[in-house]
Amino acid sequence: MGNLWKLIKANARKDRGQLALFFMILTLAGLLLHVALIVSDYGNVYDRRAEKKNLADAVLYGIYDNDEIQDSLKAQGKIHSYWMEKMILPGTVTVSVPSHRTGKKIDDFAFFENHQSDYVKTLDFIERSDAADGRKIYVNLYTARNLGISVGDGMKIDSEYFGTYEFTVAGIYEDLILGNSFSYYSVLVEPECYEELKETCGQLAAEKNMYFERDFIGCFLNGEEMSNAEWERLGMLNNGLFGGWADRESFKAGYVSVVNILAAFMAAFAVIIILVTVTTIAFTIRNNIDKDVRNLGALRAVGFTTRQLRRAIMAEFTLIAFGATLAGIGISLATYPILERTYIQEQTGMRWERGLQASHVLLLLAFVLGSVVLITFLSTRKIKTLSPATALRFGLSSNSFRKNYLPLVETKGDLNGLLALKSCFQAKSQNLTVFFAMLLVSFVTTFAAQLFYNTQVDVTRFQHLIQGDVPDAHVYFEGRDQEELSEIREKLFEIPGVKQVYGLGSTSGHVEEEAASILYSDSCKDVYCGLYQGTMAMEDNEAVVAGSLAEKLGVTIGDEIEICYGEEKEKYLITGLQQAVYGMGMRIYLTDGGARRLGIPAEFSYFRIRLDKPSAAEVDRVLEQARKVLGEKCTEVENYYRYQRSMDNMPVMAVSFIVLLLVLLSCVIAALVIGLIIKNVFVKREKEFGIKKALGFTSSQLRIQLALSLALIVFASAVLGGVLGYSLTNPLITIIFWGYGIKKAELFVNGVVAVIAACAVVLFTALITYFAARKMKKVSAYELIRE
Amino acid sequence: MSEVVIKTEKLSKSFSIGGKQQHILKNLDLEIYKGDFTVIMGPSGAGKSTLLYALSGMDRASLGSIYYSGENITKYSDDKLAVFRRKHCGFVFQQIHLVENMSIMDNVISAGMLTGQKQKDLKDKAMALFEQVGIGEELTKKFPAQLSGGEAQRSAVVRALINDPDVIFADEPTGALNSAGVNAVLDVLTKVNQKGQSIVMVTHDVKSARRGNRILYISDGGIVGECHPGAYVSEDQNRHEVIRQFLEKQGW
Numbered sequence A: 001m002g003n004l005w006k007l008i009k010a011n012a013r014k015d016r017g018q019l020a021l022f023f024m025i026l027t028l029a030g031l032l033l034h035v036a037l038i039v040s041d042y043g044n045v046y047d048r049r050a051e052k053k054n055l056a057d058a059v060l061y062g063i064y065d066n067d068e069i070q071d072s073l074k075a076q077g078k079i080h081s082y083w084m085e086k087m088i089l090p091g092t093v094t095v096s097v098p099s100h101r102t103g104k105k106i107d108d109f110a111f112f113e114n115h116q117s118d119y120v121k122t123l124d125f126i127e128r129s130d131a132a133d134g135r136k137i138y139v140n141l142y143t144a145r146n147l148g149i150s151v152g153d154g155m156k157i158d159s160e161y162f163g164t165y166e167f168t169v170a171g172i173y174e175d176l177i178l179g180n181s182f183s184y185y186s187v188l189v190e191p192e193c194y195e196e197l198k199e200t201c202g203q204l205a206a207e208k209n210m211y212f213e214r215d216f217i218g219c220f221l222n223g224e225e226m227s228n229a230e231w232e233r234l235g236m237l238n239n240g241l242f243g244g245w246a247d248r249e250s251f252k253a254g255y256v257s258v259v260n261i262l263a264a265f266m267a268a269f270a271v272i273i274i275l276v277t278v279t280t281i282a283f284t285i286r287n288n289i290d291k292d293v294r295n296l297g298a299l300r301a302v303g304f305t306t307r308q309l310r311r312a313i314m315a316e317f318t319l320i321a322f323g324a325t326l327a328g329i330g331i332s333l334a335t336y337p338i339l340e341r342t343y344i345q346e347q348t349g350m351r352w353e354r355g356l357q358a359s360h361v362l363l364l365l366a367f368v369l370g371s372v373v374l375i376t377f378l379s380t381r382k383i384k385t386l387s388p389a390t391a392l393r394f395g396l397s398s399n400s401f402r403k404n405y406l407p408l409v410e411t412k413g414d415l416n417g418l419l420a421l422k423s424c425f426q427a428k429s430q431n432l433t434v435f436f437a438m439l440l441v442s443f444v445t446t447f448a449a450q451l452f453y454n455t456q457v458d459v460t461r462f463q464h465l466i467q468g469d470v471p472d473a474h475v476y477f478e479g480r481d482q483e484e485l486s487e488i489r490e491k492l493f494e495i496p497g498v499k500q501v502y503g504l505g506s507t508s509g510h511v512e513e514e515a516a517s518i519l520y521s522d523s524c525k526d527v528y529c530g531l532y533q534g535t536m537a538m539e540d541n542e543a544v545v546a547g548s549l550a551e552k553l554g555v556t557i558g559d560e561i562e563i564c565y566g567e568e569k570e571k572y573l574i575t576g577l578q579q580a581v582y583g584m585g586m587r588i589y590l591t592d593g594g595a596r597r598l599g600i601p602a603e604f605s606y607f608r609i610r611l612d613k614p615s616a617a618e619v620d621r622v623l624e625q626a627r628k629v630l631g632e633k634c635t636e637v638e639n640y641y642r643y644q645r646s647m648d649n650m651p652v653m654a655v656s657f658i659v660l661l662l663v664l665l666s667c668v669i670a671a672l673v674i675g676l677i678i679k680n681v682f683v684k685r686e687k688e689f690g691i692k693k694a695l696g697f698t699s700s701q702l703r704i705q706l707a708l709s710l711a712l713i714v715f716a717s718a719v720l721g722g723v724l725g726y727s728l729t730n731p732l733i734t735i736i737f738w739g740y741g742i743k744k745a746e747l748f749v750n751g752v753v754a755v756i757a758a759c760a761v762v763l764f765t766a767l768i769t770y771f772a773a774r775k776m777k778k779v780s781a782y783e784l785i786r787e
Numbered sequence B: 001m002s003e004v005v006i007k008t009e010k011l012s013k014s015f016s017i018g019g020k021q022q023h024i025l026k027n028l029d030l031e032i033y034k035g036d037f038t039v040i041m042g043p044s045g046a047g048k049s050t051l052l053y054a055l056s057g058m059d060r061a062s063l064g065s066i067y068y069s070g071e072n073i074t075k076y077s078d079d080k081l082a083v084f085r086r087k088h089c090g091f092v093f094q095q096i097h098l099v100e101n102m103s104i105m106d107n108v109i110s111a112g113m114l115t116g117q118k119q120k121d122l123k124d125k126a127m128a129l130f131e132q133v134g135i136g137e138e139l140t141k142k143f144p145a146q147l148s149g150g151e152a153q154r155s156a157v158v159r160a161l162i163n164d165p166d167v168i169f170a171d172e173p174t175g176a177l178n179s180a181g182v183n184a185v186l187d188v189l190t191k192v193n194q195k196g197q198s199i200v201m202v203t204h205d206v207k208s209a210r211r212g213n214r215i216l217y218i219s220d221g222g223i224v225g226e227c228h229p230g231a232y233v234s235e236d237q238n239r240h241e242v243i244r245q246f247l248e249k250q251g252w
């Protein structure tokens, strides 16, 4: 053991430059993997917390007749208990907080009463300071992070119907039902305040026939599943007045779907990076063995067994991997809270379970160490058959030198070129590993560059992938009847630069047992629905369904499906299949006429507009025109083009940001790997260069030889990596989003970007080679030989 | 007195070992004369190889100057030094140091091509030299790792001679050879020396030292003794005794 340890130490001292690079690469890979594990764990965290908090299995919301709903709930044998809560949905409000001076318009705002109730008991306070002066308000974490609110801040809420309320934020809580991007910006107010709001509700109901207070009911099942139809029947009681329902799975989705996207991205990158790292380890070990074969032979000669030698090498790399993984975990633990606080909480509305998860650490160590042990075991196989005599006399390399390529006696040509070509042909197995490692590196770089383009330069396709239809502007109006609608549309169309004007509405329905969003448009041809097969629904009996929904139903283009909305059922012909991440790929597109067949009102309160040549300024111009030509009828406009590209555009921007981090990380790793490879190649050939230098080759001649002998491989791998990156970007994205119903991703893949990425790899390699080879110039021939 | 090819002035070389400076060559003044067969001897670790590397411009002196035909090569740039080496110096390393990934023939040819000699001429010239040191054509196609120690050392001698250098530095060129090999190599060196090329050779072996017309003894970083047994004549029996006595006096 002592002997082995000495050997490991001796090896480590010799390889320390290499090992340092390795350590960095593996630390980054470990960091990324650990963060991916943390991020992908939110679903479990949610489940655990939901159990602990005794969260309802499903919720109903609507305006119910108290007796009717209670009777129905009691009559439903599968529900063993329920709680009832009230909430006030004030409609559109403008919220002003210190960090958003201008005030932010919010449509989905909800007031709850801060009292002892079953619902309020499920809320978990993260921060609380009840000593605050003034009217107290408590906000959920999602609201707090998205509006940038801290405890102690002032918060002003303006509502058309309820007037202006000023609060002091007295606490932030985690709400596991209504605190995510799919639900409400919900807040708790003190009972007196809630009473006041409720009074206003009563007045509005009496005077204007407007109803703002809702029932919010949590149901607990006795173990038996309830079908969607059964839930829908309950949720839509009282004629479905603002009614609906959601089960645990669907409100959980609101918390975890965005982080799951992030986790998928991270996992994809982590896997590629691990592949790169493992290839590099294999390469390094083989290279070291070749280089040190005489050393190994000498050690064999003095009595070390091959097993001891192999173990020493394996132990050396495994120890480094172990240390690096722990370092990666450590760094991720230290930095994740920052990422969590600034980006992740905004998406999840949930807190991360702080601290180290033993299962993560074990999984990570098992994975990293397992692959390192395996790869070192395989790449040290060469040593097994190493007889000391052969090693000392011939070296392992003699095997690969069976043939003398391009003998100088017979081959005409420039000396540098010939020598470069010779060593290129002579080192086949090394070249193969360099090629493979560089291939992966240039593939990652190209993939990363394509993602960079799609998330930072032109987000349109990425946005489509995630959200489906994305217009350049919204124009809100009053007036609901067909005639007015077409008049408004005509007027908007006449504005120069406008390409498309269309309405797009949505509601929820189901097909067989599958709940689905039904989207309908008065101009289906203009809607971007992520169609990847077939054609858009044009007739009132046609439908486009999400690919994953079609799969679940076992139907495809040309089949007929029966779509249900409430009690209504109608048959439609599937003309196309679509995809988009949002809504988990459970969508149906109909024409407005098609929607009316089901009894859906299919009215629009705003039009979506697309321009010929969109830009933020152009959209502003068009919207100004729109206000002018519509006059009173136009209630509001929104420059959606600008919004799409702003930081408010969650979650696209959050995903973009994480992708940017991943892209940068892969570039760093690519650079480190290139550095390591070149260093290895150089170190292995250092003695050769020393001898040549002694014979009178100038250092620039030697540099040219080194560069030329690598050039062919680097070029070939960069070109192939670029081509792979170009052609595999969309398939890879498809895999990442497969679980979200993406069947055929259509991000931009840009040839120019691929070429730039490949060139960057080549240039960077050239640069690293140049610097690695600088030693040839700085150091005397004698020293090079000695090294 | 014949012409000076290499001259050193206060040549010093030190290495730092574990942060401590170790002085291997100390203020060494030396002249190497044109056409001489200079032999350098001395105890192991005395700095003989170090001196040879410095003289041939392969390693830089820590202090002092080296003049080659009156020109200070210590001031040369790295590249200029390389060009200087390829034209003027041939080197046979103690550890042989052939380039591993080239055949023996290519090792020799690539060195020759550096001075712009034609590939065709080089082949004939190389073959002639190989023949003199007793290496057949088949062997020249092999790689260094596939040769015996002696074969490799003789090939290294051929490589050092291919450019007809002014000075041939040989660091124990006979270390790995049997007596037939020793004689072949020494004969070649003697022959080129007789044609006018200067030779500086390090050796531990009195038999090899007999070839020199000037023997320097180096110890503790300086030249401590010198002996001039006259030009080499193969039958000269007395020569061996002269050198042995000289060495004995030095504490050999």
Ligand SMILES: Nc1ncnc2c1ncn2[C@@H]1O[C@H](COP(=O)(O)OP(=O)(O)OP(=O)(O)O)[C@@H](O)[C@H]1O
Pocket (backbone or CB within 6 Å): A786, B015, B016, B017, B024, B043, B044, B045, B046, B047, B048, B049, B050, B051, B094
């Ligand atoms: N690069 C180096 N770094 C540190 N010490 C060195 C270096 N090169 C040589 N030495 C030391 O300098 C001393 C002289 O070395 P050198 O090789 O010149 O000896 P030598 O006289 O040729 O011995 P031998 O007859 O055994 O070949 C030795 O003690 C050696 O350890």
Ligand SMILES: [Mg+2]
Pocket (backbone or CB within 6 Å): B048, B049, B050, B094, B171
């Ligand atoms: Mg020596």
